[in-house]
Structures are given as C-alpha cells and as structure tokens.
Amino acid sequence: xxxxxxxxxxxxxxxxxxxxxxxxxxxxxxxxxxxxxxxxxxxxxxxxxxxxxxxxxxxxxxxxxxxxxxxxxxxxxxxxxxxxxxxxxxxxxxxxxxxxxxxxxxxxxxxxxxxxxxxxxxxxxxxxxxxxxxxxxxxxxxxxxxxxxxxxxxxxxxxxxxxxxxxxxxxxxxxxxxxxxxxxxxxxxxxxxxxxxxxxxxxxxxxxxxxxxxxxxxxxxxxxxxxxxxxxxxxxxxxxxxxxxxxxxxxxxxxxxxxxxxxxxxxxxxxxxxxxxxxxxxxxxxxxxxxxxxxxxxxxxxxxxxxxxxxxxxxxxxxxxxxxxxxxxxxxxxxxxxxxxxxxxxxxxxxxxxxxxxxxxxxxxxxxxxxxxxxxxxxxxxxxxxxxxxxxxxxxxxxxxxxxxxxxxxxxxxxxxxxxxxxxxxxxxxxxxxxxxxxxxxxxxxxxxxxxxxxxxxxxxxxxxxxxxxxxxxxxxx
Amino acid sequence: xxxxxxxxxxxxxxxxxxxxxxxxxxxxxxxxxxxxxxxxxxxxxxxxxxxxxxxxxxxxxxxxxxxxxxxxxxxxxxxxxxxxxxxxxxxxxxxxxxxxxxxxxxxxxxxxxxxxxxxxxxxxxxxxxxxxxxxxxxxxxxxxxxxxxxxxxxxxxxxxxxxxxxxxxxxxxxxxxxxxxxxxxxxxxxxxxxxxxxxxxxxxxxxxxxxxxxxxxxxxxxxxxxxxxxxxxxxxxxxxxxxxxxxxxxxxxxxxxxxxxxxxxxxxxxxxxxxxxxxxxxxxxxxxxxxxxxxxxxxxxxxxxxxxxxxxxxxxxxxxxxxxxxxxxxxxxxxxxxxxxxxxxxxxxxxxxxxxxxxxxxxxxxxxxxxxxxxxxxxxxxxxxxxxxxxxxxxxxxxxxxxxxxxxxxxxxxxxxxxxxxxxxxxxxxxxxxxxxxxxxxxxx
Ligand SMILES: Cc1ncc(COP(=O)(O)O)c(C=O)c1O
Numbered sequence: 007x008x009x010x011x012x013x014x015x016x017x018x019x020x021x022x023x024x025x026x027x028x029x030x031x032x033x034x035x036x037x038x039x040x041x042x043x044x045x046x047x048x049x050x051x052x053x054x055x056x057x058x059x060x061x062x063x064x065x066x067x068x069x070x071x072x073x074x075x076x077x078x079x080x081x082x083x084x085x086x087x088x089x090x091x092x093x094x095x096x097x098x099x100x101x102x103x104x105x106x107x108x109x110x111x112x113x114x115x116x117x118x119x120x121x122x123x124x125x126x127x128x129x130x131x132x133x134x135x136x137x138x139x140x141x142x143x144x145x146x147x148x149x150x151x152x153x154x155x156x157x158x159x160x161x162x163x164x165x166x167x168x169x170x171x172x173x174x175x176x177x178x179x180x181x182x183x184x185x186x187x188x189x190x191x192x193x194x195x196x197x198x199x200x201x202x203x204x205x206x207x208x209x210x211x212x213x214x215x216x217x218x219x220x221x222x223x224x225x226x227x228x229x230x231x232x233x234x235x236x237x238x239x240x241x242x243x244x245x246x247x248x249x250x251x252x253x254x255x256x257x258x259x260x261x262x263x264x265x266x267x268x269x270x271x272x273x274x275x276x277x278x279x280x281x282x283x284x285x286x287x288x289x290x291x292x293x294x295x296x297x298x299x300x301x302x303x304x305x306x307x308x309x310x311x312x313x314x315x316x317x318x319x320x321x322x323x324x325x326x327x328x329x330x331x332x333x334x335x336x337x338x339x340x341x342x343x344x345x346x347x348x349x350x351x352x353x354x355x356x357x358x359x360x361x362x363x364x365x366x367x368x369x370x371x372x373x374x375x376x377x378x379x380x381x382x383x384x385x386x387x388x389x390x391x392x393x394x395x396x397x398x399x400x401x402x403x404x405x406x407x408x409x410x411x412x413x414x415x416x417x418x419x420x421x422x423x424x425x426x427x428x429x430x431x432x433x434x435x436x437x438x439x440x441x442x443x444x445x446x447x448x449x450x451x452x453x454x455x456x457x458x459x460x461x462x463x464x465x466x467x468x469x470x471x472x473x474x475x476x477x478x479x480x481x482x483x484x
Numbered sequence: 485x486x487x488x489x490x491x492x493x494x495x496x497x498x499x500x501x502x503x504x505x506x507x508x509x510x511x512x513x514x515x516x517x518x519x520x521x522x523x524x525x526x527x528x529x530x531x532x533x534x535x536x537x538x539x540x541x542x543x544x545x546x547x548x549x550x551x552x553x554x555x556x557x558x559x560x561x562x563x564x565x566x567x568x569x570x571x572x573x574x575x576x577x578x579x580x581x582x583x584x585x586x587x588x589x590x591x592x593x594x595x596x597x598x599x600x601x602x603x604x605x606x607x608x609x610x611x612x613x614x615x616x617x618x619x620x621x622x623x624x625x626x627x628x629x630x631x632x633x634x635x636x637x638x639x640x641x642x643x644x645x646x647x648x649x650x651x652x653x654x655x656x657x658x659x660x661x662x663x664x665x666x667x668x669x670x671x672x673x674x675x676x677x678x679x680x681x682x683x684x685x686x687x688x689x690x691x692x693x694x695x696x697x698x699x700x701x702x703x704x705x706x707x708x709x710x711x712x713x714x715x716x717x718x719x720x721x722x723x724x725x726x727x728x729x730x731x732x733x734x735x736x737x738x739x740x741x742x743x744x745x746x747x748x749x750x751x752x753x754x755x756x757x758x759x760x761x762x763x764x765x766x767x768x769x770x771x772x773x774x775x776x777x778x779x780x781x782x783x784x785x786x787x788x789x790x791x792x793x794x795x796x797x798x799x800x801x802x803x804x805x806x807x808x809x810x811x812x813x814x815x816x817x818x819x820x821x822x823x824x825x826x827x828x829x830x831x832x833x834x835x836x837x838x839x840x841x842x843x844x845x846x847x848x849x850x851x852x853x854x855x856x857x858x859x860x861x862x863x864x865x866x867x868x869x870x871x872x873x874x875x876x877x878x879x880x881x882x883x884x885x886x887x888x889x890x891x892x893x894x895x896x897x898x899x900x901x902x903x904x905x906x907x908x909x910x911x912x913x914x915x916x917x918x919x920x921x922x923x924x925x926x927x928x929x
Contacts (some may be wrong), residue, residue, distance in 0.1 A: 007787055008587075011595050011825050021826030026838040027916045028845045032729065037758040038701055038864060045602035048828030054564055058592070058822060062573035065588035069572035078578050082487045086531045088570070095542035100757030101556055102893055103548070104885065108686035110544035111754050121525050134704050134757075136614035137811035139798070150657055175798035179625075180655025184803045224513045252523040254514050266881040269811065273487075277569075277815030278589035279579040279611065279775065281757035297653075319653040323555060323617035323646040323744075324755025331756075340485035340534055342527025347520075351507045352488045358510055359498040375510070402585045410581070413799065430489040431498060463584040465788035470583070473780035477769065479608050480598035 008060050011047045012481050021051035064464045066407045068275070072433050076379045076410035076422025077170065077218060079248045079270035081353075084340065087273065087333040096332060101324040103308055111328060112308035116301050118335045119285075125346065126244075127257020128264060128287030132296040134326040138245055141265025141284030142176035142212075147318040148263055148288060148295040149210050149239055150180055155295075155316060160209035160238070164200070168193035168219060168414045173243060182209060189416060192372035193219035197228045204236045214243040215249070215259065218414040218422070220357065220376035230260025239263065247271045248426065249354055249378035252347030262289050272334035283330035297321050302346050352427035353378040356434060360425055363438045368445065371417055379424035383417050387445050390453040394419040397444055399467060400459035404440045485530055527904035548890035549918050551846075553868050553909025554697070555616065555644050555744060556752050559912055561823070561848070564740070565749040568822045569815055579811070583790040584782075590789035593777040593814070597823035603727050603824065604741045605734020606763040611775040612817040613809060616744025617647045619760030620691060620721055622773045622807055623652035623740045626764075627689030627717040628660055629771055629806070634688040634716070636661045638681050640673045642696035644723060645898070651691075660688070667901070671700045671860035671870065675710045689739075693721035694730070698895075698907065699843075699868030700860060701726075705736040712737060724761070726866045728836025733763070740764045740771055749823030750816045759813035759820065770796060773807030835912060839867040842919065843910040847871075849923045850908065856926065859905055868909045870895065870902070875929055877906055883929060889922055 049057075066073070073080040081242055088095070099108060119131040135141040146163070153160045163177040166189040174184045183202055189195055194217060201264070204211075211233050215223045223229065233240050242256040242264035248271045256264050269282035276282070288296055294316040302311050341349065354377050361370065361380045369383040384394065398408035410422040425434055448456055460466065490498070495507075504510060529537060550558045569575065573588060580586030580593075597609040613619045614818075624637050626649045637655070639648060641664050652662065663681055668674045673692060679685070690711045694702035704720060711718045720738035725747050733741035748759035764772055770793060778792030795910045798805040827835060851858040859870035873880070884891035892906035910919065 008591060010591070010598075012598070020828035020831045021564060023827075023831055023914050024522050024560060024833075024835060024838060026841055026912070028838075028842050028919075030834075030837050031844055032837045034729060036865065037703070037705055038730055040727065040729060040735070041731055042605055042735055044728065044829040044832055046599065046827055046829050046832050047825055048831070049825060051564055051826065054822070054826055055567065058564075058568040059571065061591055062568070062571040062589040063588065064586075065573040065577045065879060066582070066585040067573040068576035072615050073578070075578055075581070080578060083576050084485070084487060084531075086485075086534050088575075090535065090538045093539075093542055093632075094547055095545040097751045097753050098547050098558075098889060099545050099754045100548075100550055100558070100752050101554055102552055102554055103546070103890060104881070105547035107548070107885070108754070108853060110541045113541055113544060136618070136813075137809070139810045140614060140618075141807045143808060146655060149654065170810075171800070171802050171805070172800035172808050172810050174803035175801075175805045178803040178805075179654075179808050222513050224515075227515060229516070250514075252520050253511055254518045258518050258520075267811075275576045276578045276772070276811070277813075278574055278577045278586075278818065279593075279814030280812040280861065281614070281759075281814075281816060282811040313618045316654065320613040320646060321618075321653055322615050322650055323644065324615075327756040328754040329757045336534055336538065339527045339529050339537060340531075342529075343523030343525035344525060345486050345528060348486065348488060351510075352490060354510050355490075355498055355502075355507055358502045362502040375513075382923065398582065399584065402582060407578075407585055428489065430486045431494040460584050464587050465584055465786055466488060466782040466784055468583045468782050468790050469621045469780045470790050470792065473778040473790050474794070477776075477792060478779040479769070479792075480594070480601045 010481050014047065014049050014053055014057060016048050017050045019050060020048040021054050037043060055082045063375050071405055071407055072429060073407040073435055074409045074423045074425055075407060076424040077245060079424060079426055081273055081426040082428035083273055083275040087336050090336055091332055093328050109308055112301050114332055116303055116308060118331055121338050122266065122285060122287060125251060126264060126287050127255030129290040130293045130296060131285050131287045133331050134297045134321050135284040135286060136322055136327050137178055137280065137282035138265055138267040138284045140321060141286045142172055143179055144321050145241055145263040145286045146177055146180035146182065146267055146290055148175060151294055151295040151318050153209055160207055162207045162209060164203060164208055164211040166195055166219055168416050169212060169214055169351035170218060192221045193217040193414060194221055194223055195229060197225050197232060200229060201232055201302060204232065204238065208236065208238045210239040210241050212243060214242040214246055216246050216377035219372040219381045220379040221372045222377055226259045245270060246378065251350040252343060253350055268330050268334040273337040274330045274333040281327050281330055283327040295373055349362065349427045356425040356427060360423060360434050360438055379422060381417050382421040383419055384421065384445055385419045387449060389449060392449055392453055392456055394421055396456045396459060400444050400456045402460040403462045406437060489848055521830050524817055526783040530848060538616065550890040551910060551922060554893045554907060556755050557747050557909065557911055558752060558913045559747050559911055561749055561751065562826060564826060565822045569819050574818055580791060587788060590777050592818050592821050594779060594789050596817045597777060600761050600763055601819060603724055604763045605668055605732035606741055608769045608772065608804040609761065609763040610772050611777055612813040613760035613762055613774055614813055615758045615760045617650035619742040619762050621651045623719045623762060624655060624689060624741045625717065626653050626693065626771050630717060630768065631688035633660050633813050635687050636663055636686045636688060638663050638665055638687055638690035640665050640692045641667045642698055643691060643693045644697045671698050671863050672702050672705060675706050678710045682710065682716060687714055687716040689717040689719050691719045691721060695723055695726055695866040695868065698870050699865040701730055701864040701866060704731060708736045708738060713906050723866065725836055726838065728833045729840060739768065745816060745820050748820035750819050757813060757816055759816035769793065771806055774798065774809050774812055824826045838912040842912065842914055843867040843869060845920050846908060846910045850926060853927050867911055868907055870905050870907055872905050882890045884925060887925055
C-alpha cells in the first residue's frame with residue numbers, strides 16, 4: 007500500500023524553496039490574514055519522487071497495456087506531440103500578449119480549423135471548447151440562438167436512448183427539454199419512428215454516427231431530409247469520428263452542427279481524465295452564432311475578432327486548450343489526408359476482425375459487422391451470478407485494461423470494445439484469446455476466479471457501495 | 485508518419501477471417517453518393533520534418549519577461565512537476581473507470597482533493613473542472629439548484645471579465661437573472677452595495693473574487709456576513725497562492741470556493757491547458773459537478789480509492805445530472821497535487837509573501853515615477869496593482885516589448901473609471917534586476 011502524502015515522513019527541508027532577492031515586506035491587516043494552518047505536507051524531493059513514481063506504476067495505461075475502452079479511442083499517443091508542445095514558444099506565452107507576438111499560435115489554430123473543415127465538410131470551426139461535452143453545450147447554444155434569431159420557439163431536442171449521457175445533460179444545460187427516442191437493437195434510428203415525434207417544437211436531433219453500438223446510420227440521408235423538412239437541425243456527436251475520416255463527411259450527410267473530441271480521434275493523451283478539447287463545426291448559416299473571439303486572417307496576418315453581435319459569447323477563458331489543439335495539429339501534419347483515411351480503414355478493419363472472431367459465440371446486438379467498435383452482450387453465457395463487471399475485472403488479471411462496460415445503456419450487460427488502428431494483429435489475437443478463455447472456459451470451470459477478480463492488481467475488488475454510503479473524500483487532518 | 489502496425493499479410497489474413505475481399509467492403513453500408521473522393525489535407529511528415537516545421541511556426545511566437553497577469557500567471561514550476569506529469573502511466577491513462585487498475589490516478593486525485601480542501605479550509609473538492617471561468621459558471625448553476633426558488637445571481641464587477649462573460653453564456657437559457665455589484669472608488673466591493681442588492685430576497689448566490697481582477701484583496705469576511713444573512717450562497721473566487729497569506733474561504737464561511745488552478749504548476753501555455761478547482765461545504769457535496777474520488781477498502785480490508793457519488797453524473801443521471809462534464813483537467817490537477825506537496829507550510833507562505841513583496845516593491849517605485857500614480861492608494865493587494873498614467877499606454881507597452889518585456893495590461897477599454905489605467909503583475913519569477921530594468925524604462929518614457 008502506498009502511503010498518503012500526509013503519512014510520509016515530514017522533513018525540515020521541503021522539496022521546493024524559493025529565495026526572494028527583495029526584502030520580504032508584508033503587512034496584512036489582521037482581518038484579512040489567514041489564521042488557520044495551511045496543512046501542507048513538508049516532504050523531500052527524494053521521497054516525493056518515489057511516492058509519485060510508485061503511484062504511477064499502479065496505473066494501467068496505454069503506454070503499458072492494450073486499452074480497448076470503447077467510445078474513448080485509446081490510440082497510441084505519438085511522442086513527438088509531447089516534445090513539440092514542451093517548447094518554450096508554446097509553453098511560455100501569455101494569452102494577453104499582443105497578437106503580433108502570437109502569430110505562431112494563431113497559425114496553428116487557424117490551420118487546424120481549416121483542416122477540420124476539410125475533414126468534416128463543415129464550413130467553420132471554433133476551438134474554444136475544453137472537451138466533447140463542452141462542445142455539445144456550445145453547439146446546442148448555437149442552435150438555440152439560431153432559432154431565436156429567426157423568431158421560432160423550439161424547445162426540444164430528440165436524442166436516441168443509445169446516446170452518451172453527456173448529450174441529454176448538455177441539452178438540458180442549454181435550456182432544452184429532452185425527448186428520448188427508442189433506438190433499434192443496433193442503435194440506429196428508424197425514420198418512421200423519428201417522424202412520429204418530430205413536432206414544430208423540435209429544435210434539433212442529436213445523433214452519433216457511427217452510433218455507440220458501432221453501427222453506421224444507414225438511413226442518414228432520409229433522416230436528414232425529414233429533420234430539415236420539419237425545420238429542425240441535425241447535430242453530430244463526433245466522438246466516433248475515428249471510424250469515418252476520409253470515408254464520409256458529417257457535413258455531406260446533412261449535419262448542421264458537430265463537435266470533435268481532439269483527445270480521442272487526434273491522438274492527444276487523456277491524462278487520466280483530461281484535459282481535452284472539443285471543437286465545434288457549423289454550416290455557414292450558423293457562423294454568426296459561434297463563440298468569440300474568432301481568429302481571422304488578413305493577408306498573412308492573424309487577428310482576433312470580438313465583434314460578432316449574434317455570437318453565443320464565450321464558453322471559457324482565453325482561447326481553448328491550446329496544448330491539446332497543438333497536439334491534434336501535429337498529428338494531422340504527421341498523417342496528412344492519406345494517412346487519416348488509412349487510420350479509419352485500419353480502425354474499422356481491426357474492430358471487424360475482433361468481432362469476426364467472436365461472432366456466433368457471443369450475442370452481438372448490432373450484428374456481424376461494425377465500424378470502429380462493437381458491443382457484446384454476453385448475458386446468455388453468464389451463470390453463477392457472474393456479470394459483465396466480473397468479466398471486466400478478470401481481464402485486469404490478464405494485464406488488459408477492461409473495455410467500456412454497461413454502456414450503451416440499451417444493451418444488457420454491455421461490453422464495448424474499441425481496438426483503434428494502432429494495435430497489432432497479435433495484440434488483438436491474444437486479447438480475444440483471453441476474453442474467450444474467460445467467457446467460454448473460466449465461467450464454466452472456474453467461476454469463483456471470475457467472481458473474485460482481480461487478484462493481480464495492487465488492490466483487490468474495491469467496495470464502491472461503501473465508498474458512496476460513507477464518503478471519505480479527503481485525508482483526515484494530522 | 486503513420487502509427488499503424490499491420491503489414492500487408494496481417495491485413496489479408498484479417499479480411500479472410502471477416503469474410504470480405506477488401507477493406508472497402510467494410511464500408512459498403514455507406515451510400516456511394518456520400519463517399520469522399522479525396523481529402524485535401526497536407527501532411528505526411530516524418531518526426532524530423534515535424535520538428536522543423538513546428539520550430540518554424542514557433543519562431544512566430546515571442547517570449548517575454550512578463551509583468552502581465554490578469555488570470556494567467558508566470559510562476560515557478562518545480563522540476564518534480566514535469567517529471568511526474570510526464571510519466572506515461574499518468575499521461576496515457578483514461579478516466580479511472582476501472583479502479584483496481586487505476587490506483588495511481590485515483591490516489592493522486594484523492595490527494596489533490598485533500599490538499600485543495602486544506603488550502604481553502606472547505607470540506608469537499610471535486611477532481612477538477614475545465615478552467616477558472618467554467619468553475620465559476622458551474623458554481624452559479626449549483627447555487628441555482630440549491631436555492632431553487634431564487635433566480636438572481638449577484639456578480640462582482642471586479643470579477644475577471646472573461647469569467648463574467650462565461651457565466652452569462654452558461655446562464656443564457658436558464659431562469660437566472662444577473663445583477664452586477666459596482667466597484668467602489670477604492671477598487672473593492674462594498675458591503676453597502678451588496679446590502680442594497682440582497683434586499684430583494686431573490687438572490688441565489690453572490691460571486692466575489694479576491695484578489696479581484698484589479699489585484700485588490702476584498703474584505704471577504706464583511707461581505708460574507710451580508711451575503712449569508714440574505715440566505716444566498718457565497719461563492720468565493722480565489723487565487724490559491726494568495727491563500728498562503730490571506731484568509732481562507734472556510735474562515736470567512738464561504739459556501740463554495742472556485743478558481744483557476746493554473747498557478748499551481750501549469751505553464752501559461754497561451755491560457756490552456758489549465759484547470760478549474762471547486763470546493764464546497766459538506767452539505768453541498770451531492771450537488772457538486774464533476775468527478776469525485778473517495779476512499780474505500782478492498783475485500784481484504786486494504787485501503788483503495790474509487791470514483792464515487794457517481795449518481796450525480798451524466799453517465800447515470802443523464803439530463804438530470806448536476807452537470808454535463810465528463811472529461812475534466814485531470815493531468816493539470818495532478819500537476820497541482822505535485823506542486824502543493826513539496827513546499828511545506830512555511831515554504832508556501834514564503835512563496836505568497838515573495839509575490840506580495842516583489843509586487844509591493846515595484847508598486848512603490850512605479851507610483852512615484854513622474855506621470856504615474858497609484859489608482860487605489862490604500863488598497864491591500866497580492867501580486868497585481870493598478871497604476872494610472874498620463875503617458876500614452878500603447879507607447880509604454882511598445883517600448884517595453886522592444887526591451888523583451890511584456891508590460892502591464894491596458895485597462896482603458898474596461899470602463900470610463902479605468903481610463904488611463906494599467907494593471908501590473910509581479911510574481912516571484914521576476915528578479916530585482918528585471919523589475920529595476922522595467923522601472924528604469926518606464927522612467928525614461
Ligand atoms: C459518444 C460520446 N459522446 C460524448 C462524449 C463526451 O466527451 P468528453 O468526455 O470529451 O466531454 C463521449 C466521451 O466519453 C462519448 O463517448
């Protein structure tokens with residue numbers, strides 16, 4: 007067990023010190039002064055280095071194991087990205103420097119906006135949003151503002167029940183009411199069903215293509231037609247863009263607004279939970295509404311335009327998560343158009359290969375083909391009270407991170423697998439071998455092993471119920 | 485460059501297992517009319533070419549000795565911070581959904597939460613939000629949920645302007661109304677102006693920043709009394725390093741403390757990536773947005789950590805979640821954790837005092853220069869201060885830039901009140917020599 011920081015030996019010489027070359031001269035009136043202890047540990051660099059290094063080794067990470075976490079696109083994070091981002095010229099610039107001294111940063115952002123337009127068939131991009139959900143929120147505010155501008159009252163958003171939880175949460179935050187649409191068993195939307203709930207109050211329909219079961223929305227053109235005929239707009243959740251780069255463009259399918267998760271498709275590492283970046287793309291009739299400031303190019307000079315009277319405004323401070331934006335742009339410049347197409351081709355090939363090795367053996371609600379990911383429903387294989395959670399934990403024992411589980415919500419006991427394009431056939435094969443061993447052998451012969459998993463991790467199965475019932479959310483004061 | 489590892493034989497074998505003849509067949513459900521012919525994206529660079537390409541772009545960014553803050557600050561980052569956040573085991577992990585395989589991330593977030601609680605004197609911290617601006621906006625939303633019958637949010641006019649804009653965007657389609665609290669002549673928010681505003685009994689929360697956008701330490705204790713008496717929540721927006729010297733939100737009974745965590749070990753990086761922190765009173769924990777890590781035990785009684793109170797979140801609660809946030813700013817929170825763990829109480833206080841002392845040194849010198857004077861004579865400030873000048877501000881900054889100095893922020897555009905005003909920032913990073921050089925240049929303008 008790794009000690010907590012407040013349990014490590016306290017030292018008189020803490021790891022960091024600074025010395026002021028100006029005399030310390032602080033007179034603070036009593037009523038403004040801090041009177042409680044700071045409660046900060048005092049630990050040597052040596053001990054801290056060991057502490058954090060040892061903790062890092064308790065993580066499974068993409069750099070150590072296969073990480074088939076569906077919907078998260080855990081592809082290799084090229085090292086060159088990190089190297090370039092660390093350069094002083096990208097690290098030590100202040101957002102309020104004069105624009106003439108930030109031309110490099112603007113060139114990157116402007117270049118990325120243009121490349122994303124080409125990739126998606128949208129007309130304009132804003133890079134300000136800090137993650138996918140933030141992008142959804144921005145996109146939905148754009149939609150709200152648009153309808154306000156044409157004086158239509160549309161208060162509802164249709165979202166299939168296979169969608170990610172952020173979709174309804176963002177729509178609600180943007181002031182909309184949510185109509186949940188029951189999707190088919192492969193997660194797709196039936197145009198006739200959609201038609202029935204499309205009223206004049208519907209502002210937009212939010213779709214994920216391919217959807218969260220890894221299926222392409224084959225009726226997308228018809229859906230787009232009936233949505234637009236109804237005067238509503240179509241929103242594209244781009245979390246699954248890794249499946250279709252250079253194959254099909256959301257803009258061509260009829261989507262009016264979309265977001266992209268740069269920390270998924272464009273190789274920026276996820277940092278244990280973030281930061282991310284969630285650019286939004288829109289068709290030109292929505293351009294007046296996207297966040298300010300906008301980067302503009304006049305001749306060869308980049309400037310900032312804050313004067314967009316119809317804009318939804320600002321979604322965060324400064325210019326977005328520049329580091330993530332830069333990593334995405336480096337990645338695009340590494341691959342180029344041709345490389346991006348091969349990414350999607352390989353991602354889809356890898357997923358289909360894994361699926362092919364499991365089909366006819368495990369229920370796959372979306373059928374025998376998929377795009378970049380697929381969802382298993384192994385319920386019929388389960389016995390002795392074994393559940394998907396147990397299978398996931400058992401995979402950890404074999405040194406794999408577990409796939410996404412219990413999502414999408416419409417699949418019982420879901421196991422969602424996304425291999426990405428950067429994994430070798432050998433990795434895919436051995437993973438399927440192990441998963442098969444668990445599902446087809448161990449369940450029958452050694453169910454106890456699965457129920458008791460994991461045993462090879464630094465802790466055994468943790469009690470989540472207890473954690474929520476009796477929350478301990480910080481260490482106790484010494 | 486390409487990061488695909490399959491060779492031609494692998495691909496053929498895989499196609500055979502799938503039972504198709506070509507990769508194209510895998511996309512045959514996509515209508516032909518929609519298929520892309522060509523992607524016009526330039527690239528295909530090797531690693532070496534990428535280095536050169538971006539080195540050339542980098543030349544178009546300029547680096548200065550900075551006397552500018554206003555939300556993003558040039559602070560010292562200890563070597564250990566980069567070492568730890570550069571560990572690929574932290575860098576390339578996802579959100580710790582599988583707790584047993586993510587104890588590194590989970591324990592460090594737990595430690596981050598503990599350190600932030602300690603620093604602010606409040607009870608419960610989340611695992612981070614996107615940035616300072618969105619953290620304040622989320623705090624406003626939280627208060628509207630708690631005070632569900634009240635509709636007004638009071639906001640200090642001395643809150644960072646981009647935070648104010650962000651709150652406005654977040655509340656655009658909500659029921660909330662915003663009332664701004666005017667800045668008094670001494671640069672702070674007065675109890676009397678809060679008193680006047682809280683009279684209408686409709687206030688869900690009041691948001692006060694200290695040090696405020698103009699560097700001034702507000703009388704948070706006094707403001708808190710007035711705000712809390714009205715039944716409104718008190719949202720304190722604070723600079724964590726200033727808490728080394730100044731009263732903690734827990735001491736003046738704030739309900740929520742939020743702010744920008746960039747100062748805790750993240751580089752300026754053009755304003756992103758940073759983190760937003762949020763700490764609340766125990767009674768508000770179930771209303772908190774974002775991930776929270778809790779301590780528990782495994783079946784052998786061994787201590788471990790998990791994501792907890794998850795039924796607040798979008799993946800379970802969907803449209804009724806406390807927030808839509810999913811991805812946050814975990815790696816920056818890790819940087820903050822490492823940053824806060826190595827100073828000790830004395831060292832951290834010294835860091836805050838060094839900021840104050842250097843800023844004060846610069847302030848005293850600059851205000852006595854010909855053509856410059858203090859805008860707020862008796863104000864207590866941390867590491868930023870406002871100077872009023874008769875000189876041409878554009879000219880001042882142009883000359884400083886020529887000398888590789890990023891000068892004060894021009895506040896002229898803020899309002900009539902700040903005409904001819906500039907906002908200086910002096911952190912521990914500025915040496916006496918740099919400060920003196922800056923002052924000398926100013927004296928010659
Ligand atoms: C389908 C889908 N939509 C939206 C999101 C939200 O993205 P983010 O976590 O970047 O906010 C995710 C990410 O988990 C996702 O998988």
